[in-house]
Each structure stands twice: as C-alpha cells, then as structure tokens.
Amino acid sequence: MGFKLNIKKFDEQLETLRQEYKVYAPVKLTGKGTFADTDTIRYEEIKSIREIEFDAKSSFSPKEIVIPITQTLFYFTEDNCIEPKCDEKKILIFLRSCDIHAMKRLDEVFLRNGNEDYYYKNLKDKVKFVLMGCSESFENCFCVSMGSNSTEEYDMYTKINDDEVFIDCKSEELMNYFKIDELESVEVEPEFVLFNEIKVTIPKNLDQRIFKSKMWDEYSNRCIACGRCNFVCGTCTCFTMQDVFSKDNKNVGERRRIWSSCHVDGFSDMAGGHGFRKDKKDRMRFKVMHKVYDFKKRAGYHMCIGCGRCDDICPEYISFACCVNKLNEAMNEVE
Structure with a gap:
C-alpha cells in the first residue's frame, strides 16, 4: 500500500525535508555535455521533483555523492593534523535499482574489506535512498543479466504520473515529513525492467x-x-592521493583523495x-x-x-x- 499527492504538495514536503537533508537526483544539464551544444544528465542538488530526469539514464552514477571526486582527508601544519568539518545535513538520493545495487558493491569495498573506510562511512551513514522505477530498458543496459534490475533495499519509491506523485515509503523517519491528512491511499508497485535487448552470459568455468x-x-x-x-x-x-602544499609554507597543506583509473x-x-x-x-x-x-x-x-x-x-x-x-x-x- 502507498499513497499519492499532487506535485505542489510533494514539493512543499520536500522543502521541509531539505532543512535536514541534502537532496540529490539526476538532472539534465543543458549545454554541459561532452561536445558543443550537447546535454548531460548527472547528479545535482534539487529543490523540486520536477527537476528530476525520470525518463533517461544518467550519464554519471550517484557514487560521486558518497565518494567525492576530490575529497580533503585532513589539513596539516608543522605541528598537527586537522580533520575538515563535516556537513551535518543528512543525504537523500533519488536513484535506480542498478545504482542501489552499486552502493552495495561500494559498501563491500569500503566497509567489509578488512577495515572500514572512515571517510566513506561518515557519508554513507547519512544516506537514504529514493528508488526511481524503470518502465523500460535504456540503451546498453544489461541489468537483468546481472540481477540488478530489481531491489527491495530502498527507503522510499516515487513515480510521477501527470501532476501526481505516487509514493511507497518504508522509512518512518521520511514518513514523518508528510502530512497524513493530505495523503490519498493507493496501491503503489515499483516498476522494474524485466527484459534488456542486451544479454550477457558469464562462463561458469571462467578462471x-x-x-x-x-x-x-x-x-x-x-x-x-x-x-x-x-x-x-x-x-x-x-x-x-595528492598532497597540496601552501605557497607560503611548504610544511602546511592538505591531503586529498582523488578518483583515478x-x-x-x-x-x-x-x-x-x-x-x-x-x-x-x-x-x-x-x-x-x-x-x-x-x-x-x-x-x-x-x-x-x-x-x-x-x-x-x-x-x-x-x-x-x-x-x-x-x-x-x-x-x-x-x-
């Protein structure tokens, strides 16, 4: 069982939620694509559900929210090291089933690989997931072959239909942001892709x-x-890793973790x-x-x-x- 409300009411609840959460979702960035006069879709903070690109695959994954492209680990002087201040706000991410499965892989690497990564854990502990359904497969997707086309590991599910937002909320904390008297109960089932044009078969005898x-x-x-x-x-x-030193004092600077390949x-x-x-x-x-x-x-x-x-x-x-x-x-x- 879920509920629905109009987009205007949902955005009002979203604005209240943004007092305690940073809300990220895939949005279209006009003219910011690889080539001239092309667009791209990547994760940015949003203020309205209307900004979210529901009908196209994001060019970049949401991992850059929990693993920043460039992240300062600490500042150093001749005498001590200082950890940068953390944003106290929690994080809400709108993402698809495959990307929720991707977060599980990141957890495996950063949290269950012998030692917990302190910086990753600090960010990941703040995160809640809002599932975006997929009514049909996008180009080049083969999520069905990899078993990532569906998931139950979400805090809330949302879908826009005309001027209404259909919601399935599993999180009590998120549910507290909605005004119960404004909600209309309806059946809400997440949409998951069941077929991809591209199929992948991994050999059982691979070694x-x-x-x-x-x-x-x-x-x-x-x-x-x-x-x-x-x-x-x-x-x-x-x-x-990269150490960045002050121009005025070579013994003062910061250590950064930066994506590589x-x-x-x-x-x-x-x-x-x-x-x-x-x-x-x-x-x-x-x-x-x-x-x-x-x-x-x-x-x-x-x-x-x-x-x-x-x-x-x-x-x-x-x-x-x-x-x-x-x-x-x-x-x-x-x-």
Missing part, C-alpha cells in the same frame, strides 16, 4: 587461464586509456620505474576480470551491475557487454 587468450589483443589498439569507463561506472573505486597511464607504476599492466590490453583484462571474476570470489556476487554507462561513454565504442560475452569463446580456446 585465470583466460589471461592467455588472444581476445585481449584488440584492446591494445582500440583502447586509448582515457579512463572514462571507470569514472562513470557505479562500482569502480580506484583513487590516488586502472586504465590510465601510470596508475600501476611503482617506485623504481616498474609498472604493472603497461599494455592497454592488460588493463582491459584486469578490469573485466575484476568485475566478473575476482570480486565474486570474495563477495559472492559480481561487481558489474549492468548499467551500461561504460558502453555509453566510450569514445572508441568499446562494449563491455560484448567483451564479457567473448569470454565464453575464449574459455573454449584456452580449454
């Missing part, structure tokens, strides 16, 4: 023998090591000049195997969520889904 397959050779020439696929991916977590040059370089995976085909192999093999051995489920953003963004039209499907033939080759 490290695939490393010797010739299937990776094509990526030495096709991949340009830009890292775009990693940056839009909802489950990629690679980062690097296993595809870009220099990421796996070590002191002494040695570098792992200098060839781009080796980087592609590393990423693919991490998404559909290595991570599952530890966590019990695949890292990839099938959102297809990597395929959407690649300037060389490399398809991750096609690459994964090639693993079947490649395993027969190495057998």
Whole structure:
C-alpha cells in the first residue's frame, strides 16, 4: 500500500525535508555535455521533483555523492593534523535499482574489506535512498543479466504520473515529513525492467587461464586509456592521493583523495620505474576480470551491475557487454 499527492504538495514536503537533508537526483544539464551544444544528465542538488530526469539514464552514477571526486582527508601544519568539518545535513538520493545495487558493491569495498573506510562511512551513514522505477530498458543496459534490475533495499519509491506523485515509503523517519491528512491511499508497485535487448552470459568455468587468450589483443589498439569507463561506472573505486602544499609554507597543506583509473597511464607504476599492466590490453583484462571474476570470489556476487554507462561513454565504442560475452569463446580456446 502507498499513497499519492499532487506535485505542489510533494514539493512543499520536500522543502521541509531539505532543512535536514541534502537532496540529490539526476538532472539534465543543458549545454554541459561532452561536445558543443550537447546535454548531460548527472547528479545535482534539487529543490523540486520536477527537476528530476525520470525518463533517461544518467550519464554519471550517484557514487560521486558518497565518494567525492576530490575529497580533503585532513589539513596539516608543522605541528598537527586537522580533520575538515563535516556537513551535518543528512543525504537523500533519488536513484535506480542498478545504482542501489552499486552502493552495495561500494559498501563491500569500503566497509567489509578488512577495515572500514572512515571517510566513506561518515557519508554513507547519512544516506537514504529514493528508488526511481524503470518502465523500460535504456540503451546498453544489461541489468537483468546481472540481477540488478530489481531491489527491495530502498527507503522510499516515487513515480510521477501527470501532476501526481505516487509514493511507497518504508522509512518512518521520511514518513514523518508528510502530512497524513493530505495523503490519498493507493496501491503503489515499483516498476522494474524485466527484459534488456542486451544479454550477457558469464562462463561458469571462467578462471585465470583466460589471461592467455588472444581476445585481449584488440584492446591494445582500440583502447586509448582515457579512463572514462571507470569514472562513470557505479562500482569502480580506484583513487590516488595528492598532497597540496601552501605557497607560503611548504610544511602546511592538505591531503586529498582523488578518483583515478586502472586504465590510465601510470596508475600501476611503482617506485623504481616498474609498472604493472603497461599494455592497454592488460588493463582491459584486469578490469573485466575484476568485475566478473575476482570480486565474486570474495563477495559472492559480481561487481558489474549492468548499467551500461561504460558502453555509453566510450569514445572508441568499446562494449563491455560484448567483451564479457567473448569470454565464453575464449574459455573454449584456452580449454
């Protein structure tokens, strides 16, 4: 059972909620796309549900809310270190089922990987999820194959139909922001995709023998090591550290955590000049195997969520889904 109310009333409740929450959702940014006069859809703070782009896939994932692109970990002087002040507001994120599954993968990496990441936990503990349904599959999506097309792990579900908002609220805390006398009870069922045009099959016998397959050779020439696929991916977590020093005093500055990518040059370089995976085909192999093999051995489920953003963004039209499907033939080759 759920309820509905008109958009104006919902926005009034949203404004009240914004006193304690930062509310993020995918919005269309006109003229901010990769090329001139193109748009992009990415996560921004909103004031009205009308701003949300419900009918198109976001170009970037919501991970940048809980893992900022650039994050100051601490400030330092000659004598001490100071942790930056945290925003006291909680966080509300409108996102799709696949991205809720992506957050589970981020939790696995940052919270259940031996030691909890202090900075990630501080942000993630504040987050509540508002599910956005998918009435049909978007281009390049293969979420059904990856089992991320549906979820029950949400605090609230919303859907706009004409001038009305249909809501299923599981969170008592969020429910307190609605005025009960303004709500009309109705049946509300989240919309989930049940079919994708693209299907992915991961070999059951997949193992490290695939490393010797010739299937990776094509990526030495096709991949340009830009890292775009990693940056839009909802489950990629690679980062690097950077110390920024004051111009006036070289002993004063700040340490930042900054997104990085296993595809870009220099990421796996070590002191002494040695570098792992200098060839781009080796980087592609590393990423693919991490998404559909290595991570599952530890966590019990695949890292990839099938959102297809990597395929959407690649300037060389490399398809991750096609690459994964090639693993079947490649395993027969190495057998």
